[in-house]
Amino acid sequence: MTEPAFLFDLIARQGMARAGVFHTPHGDLMTPVFAPVGTQATVKAVTPQQLEEIGASLVLANTYHLYLRPGAELVAEMGGLHCFMQWPHPILTDSGGFQVFSLADMRKIDEDGVTFKSHIDGSTHRFTPEKSIDIQQKLGADIMMAFDECAEPYDRTYSERAMLRTHAWAERCKQAQTRPDQALFGIVQGGVFADLRQYSAQTIAGMGFSGHAIGGLSVGETKPEMYAMLEVVNCILPENKPRYLMGVGTPQDLVEGIRRGVDIFDCVLPTRLARHQAAMTLNGRINLLNAVHAHDPRPIDEACGCYTCRKFSRAYLRHLVVAKEMLAATLISIHNVYTLLELVRQARQAIIEGRYGAWAEKILQHEL
Amino acid sequence: MTEPAFLFDLIARQGMARAGVFHTPHGDLMTPVFAPVGTQATVKAVTPQQLEEIGASLVLANTYHLYLRPGAELVAEMGGLHCFMQWPHPILTDSGGFQVFSLADMRKIDEDGVTFKSHIDGSTHRFTPEKSIDIQQKLGADIMMAFDECAEPYDRTYSERAMLRTHAWAERCKQAQTRPDQALFGIVQGGVFADLRQYSAQTIAGMGFSGHAIGGLSVGETKPEMYAMLEVVNCILPENKPRYLMGVGTPQDLVEGIRRGVDIFDCVLPTRLARHQAAMTLNGRINLLNAVHAHDPRPIDEACGCYTCRKFSRAYLRHLVVAKEMLAATLISIHNVYTLLELVRQARQAIIEGRYGAWAEKILQHEL
Numbered sequence: 001m002t003e004p005a006f007l008f009d010l011i012a013r014q015g016m017a018r019a020g021v022f023h024t025p026h027g028d029l030m031t032p033v034f035a036p037v038g039t040q041a042t043v044k045a046v047t048p049q050q051l052e053e054i055g056a057s058l059v060l061a062n063t064y065h066l067y068l069r070p071g072a073e074l075v076a077e078m079g080g081l082h083c084f085m086q087w088p089h090p091i092l093t094d095s096g097g098f099q100v101f102s103l104a105d106m107r108k109i110d111e112d113g114v115t116f117k118s119h120i121d122g123s124t125h126r127f128t129p130e131k132s133i134d135i136q137q138k139l140g141a142d143i144m145m146a147f148d149e150c151a152e153p154y155d156r157t158y159s160e161r162a163m164l165r166t167h168a169w170a171e172r173c174k175q176a177q178t179r180p181d182q183a184l185f186g187i188v189q190g191g192v193f194a195d196l197r198q199y200s201a202q203t204i205a206g207m208g209f210s211g212h213a214i215g216g217l218s219v220g221e222t223k224p225e226m227y228a229m230l231e232v233v234n235c236i237l238p239e240n241k242p243r244y245l246m247g248v249g250t251p252q253d254l255v256e257g258i259r260r261g262v263d264i265f266d267c268v269l270p271t272r273l274a275r276h277q278a279a280m281t282l283n284g285r286i287n288l289l290n291a292v293h294a295h296d297p298r299p300i301d302e303a304c305g306c307y308t309c310r311k312f313s314r315a316y317l318r319h320l321v322v323a324k325e326m327l328a329a330t331l332i333s334i335h336n337v338y339t340l341l342e343l344v345r346q347a348r349q350a351i352i353e354g355r356y357g358a359w360a361e362k363i364l365q366h367e368l
Numbered sequence: 369m370t371e372p373a374f375l376f377d378l379i380a381r382q383g384m385a386r387a388g389v390f391h392t393p394h395g396d397l398m399t400p401v402f403a404p405v406g407t408q409a410t411v412k413a414v415t416p417q418q419l420e421e422i423g424a425s426l427v428l429a430n431t432y433h434l435y436l437r438p439g440a441e442l443v444a445e446m447g448g449l450h451c452f453m454q455w456p457h458p459i460l461t462d463s464g465g466f467q468v469f470s471l472a473d474m475r476k477i478d479e480d481g482v483t484f485k486s487h488i489d490g491s492t493h494r495f496t497p498e499k500s501i502d503i504q505q506k507l508g509a510d511i512m513m514a515f516d517e518c519a520e521p522y523d524r525t526y527s528e529r530a531m532l533r534t535h536a537w538a539e540r541c542k543q544a545q546t547r548p549d550q551a552l553f554g555i556v557q558g559g560v561f562a563d564l565r566q567y568s569a570q571t572i573a574g575m576g577f578s579g580h581a582i583g584g585l586s587v588g589e590t591k592p593e594m595y596a597m598l599e600v601v602n603c604i605l606p607e608n609k610p611r612y613l614m615g616v617g618t619p620q621d622l623v624e625g626i627r628r629g630v631d632i633f634d635c636v637l638p639t640r641l642a643r644h645q646a647a648m649t650l651n652g653r654i655n656l657l658n659a660v661h662a663h664d665p666r667p668i669d670e671a672c673g674c675y676t677c678r679k680f681s682r683a684y685l686r687h688l689v690v691a692k693e694m695l696a697a698t699l700i701s702i703h704n705v706y707t708l709l710e711l712v713r714q715a716r717q718a719i720i721e722g723r724y725g726a727w728a729e730k731i732l733q734h735e736l
Contacts, residue, residue: 040687040688040693041687042693042695044693044695045694045695045698047699048679049675069690070687074687084683086679297447307417311416312454315452316446318438319408319409319438319452320408322438323437325408326412327414330413330415331415
């Protein structure tokens with residue numbers, strides 16, 4: 001189908017960095033934006049109400065997981081993902097490709113698609129570009145991803161083959177889309193090879209997607225390699241459409257990604273770290289299991305405005321961790337997600353006020 | 369010390385059932401009241417904010433658990449339990465006795481107290497009446513319990529011995545109390561033996577406590593035996609002080625307890641059931657793991673006003689349960705606690721309006 005227009009308004013620019021507004025059927029996204037991950041239609045340990053309270057605007061859900069359980073048909077029957085998980089704001093779904101290709105021995109790729117075994121029960125399934133779009137249309141997210149193949153970043157032969165297949169599949173995804181109320185993003189691949197990334201960005205940019213994702217990064221390559229690839233790709237991707245760096249991540253990567261023109265990020269890091277007792281702050285991570293916190297009446301971060309930091313001491317949080325109480329994961333998740341949301345809010349403001357470089361330098365002085 | 373006055377105003381009576389207001393330093397309790405249990409200074413899987421939103425007024429915390437971890441000194445250092453767990457409303461602590469006597473082979477009782485081994489690391493500890501009060505004063509709850517011995521309910525010899533020890537310990541607890549801002553409750557024991565219960569109620573009632581607890585019930589005896597003991601005890605306990613039935617419980621027991629003059633209840637049931645996928649409703653329990661809920665767009669209870677029922681379908685909750693997501697325990701806990709709070713709210717209103725019998729009959733028509 002002809003891709004409908006999903007408007008992306010650029011508000012301010014500084015170098016490659018941009019502040020914008022991406023308009024979706026479930027609300028406007030102020031970019032740069034960070035999406036917490038709700039793999040199985042829930043951001044782990046946090047209610048939608050708590051997510052709203054900390055100012056989350058976009059949530060990512062995983063097509064592979066929801067396809068296996070509870071199934072896309074069930075989600076559609078319940079009115080789609082927004083209704084099912086009670087998140088009335090924008091949602092992004094990935095294509096399922098990354099999870100399927102991570103299954104290693106349990107999947108077989110051909111030009112048409114991928115046959116794989118479920119990690120839950122070993123049953124056999126098949127994803128094609130058409131199937132991925134069909135599932136994502138049933139889920140009904142505001143932003144969908146084209147089905148792509150993520151290669152080993154240092155294997156040039158495989159990276160090239162995966163990239164070409166990704167391009168062919170991107171075209172098929174465009175053809176398969178029938179719902180006009182979902183933005184479809186094409187995905188750039190090409191490993192750590194500048195010429196492949198360049199070719200991929202040109203090819204995908206020429207297909208007329210509503211936005212562009214940068215895949216196959218943060219999968220084992222070095223930071224300088226990732227940043228170099230971002231520079232290659234973002235010089236080519238059109239400025240009037242949002243750019244999404246998939247699966248990234250750390251505060252440092254957000255700062256460096258925004259500096260290089262990325263608008264959208266997602267990562268499991270804040271919620272996964274929370275379940276392992278690690279609190280993220282803009283001065284570095286804190287392991288709340290550490291005995292040094294046992295008698296500490298201070299919050300995780302005295303400068304933080306989240307519910308956890310407004311209310312609870314490190315001593316209490318450490319007690320919850322030691323006592324293996326579920327509330328620990330909830331309170332630390334609230335704090336960690338808030339920290340990344342606050343980081344991108346600050347970044348946006350800095351871009352608007354033309355002081356991104358100084359702000360970034362201040363953030364990056366700490367080991368994050 | 370001389371027990372300060374903690375006022376208990378009776379608003380309405382119907383037969384033995386009463387509606388009242390118990391005034392505590394952290395707010396008024398509208399009785400009958402149900403206290404969710406926060407064993408380790410957290411009602412499992414629920415934030416204080418969520419507890420406030422569902423209208424909880426009183427939370428119980430366990431002296432034994434908090435003494436072992438994180439320690440009463442630490443809680444005191446952090447400003448007491450209200451501050452530590454960020455629950456600014458009334459808190460009740462038990463005496464630690466019930467947990468210690470449940471340790472079976474790991475404890476040894478003498479007239480002066482109990483020596484026991486920690487369930488966490490096997491280390492040896494000793495509770496006496498004075499020690500229990502010392503710990504509870506450090507925790508700083510609004511309502512404290514005298515240190516009591518809970519016997520096997522059908523063992524007459526042991527029940528009598530434990531009762532006599534409980535009376536001696538009650539007197540020592542009164543003597544040990546130094547903080548005037550905590551209400552101390554004496555505990556009636558006596559197993560399933562009416563004459564022992566009568567003697568215990570008379571003895572404890574004569575000691576001038578701010579309120580009275582009924583211990584050693586819901587520990588293996590039959591329902592008719594429990595109800596009979598309540599009738600014996602509550603005819604003796606003075607009307608102008610609140611009565612607390614410890615560790616109870618089910619909707620049916622709340623209805624029957626209130627009918628027999630009980631004002632305060634606590635139980636782990638709503639949160640424990642929630643972690644085992646069981647939702648409580650006034651029409652009976654629902655096992656959310658059951659496949660029958662997979663496609664059900666209805667909430668747990670269409671008549672319920674809790675966050676979970678206002679927002680989420682049984683289909684979504686079942687998905688969370690099947691996918692082993694922590695949010696399941698949170699959302700079902702919110703619902704279950706709300707259900708019991710709503711039950712006692714309804715009971716109170718029925719007493720005030722003089723229609724408790726008809727209301728109770730309606731509630732008890734279901735298997736609860």
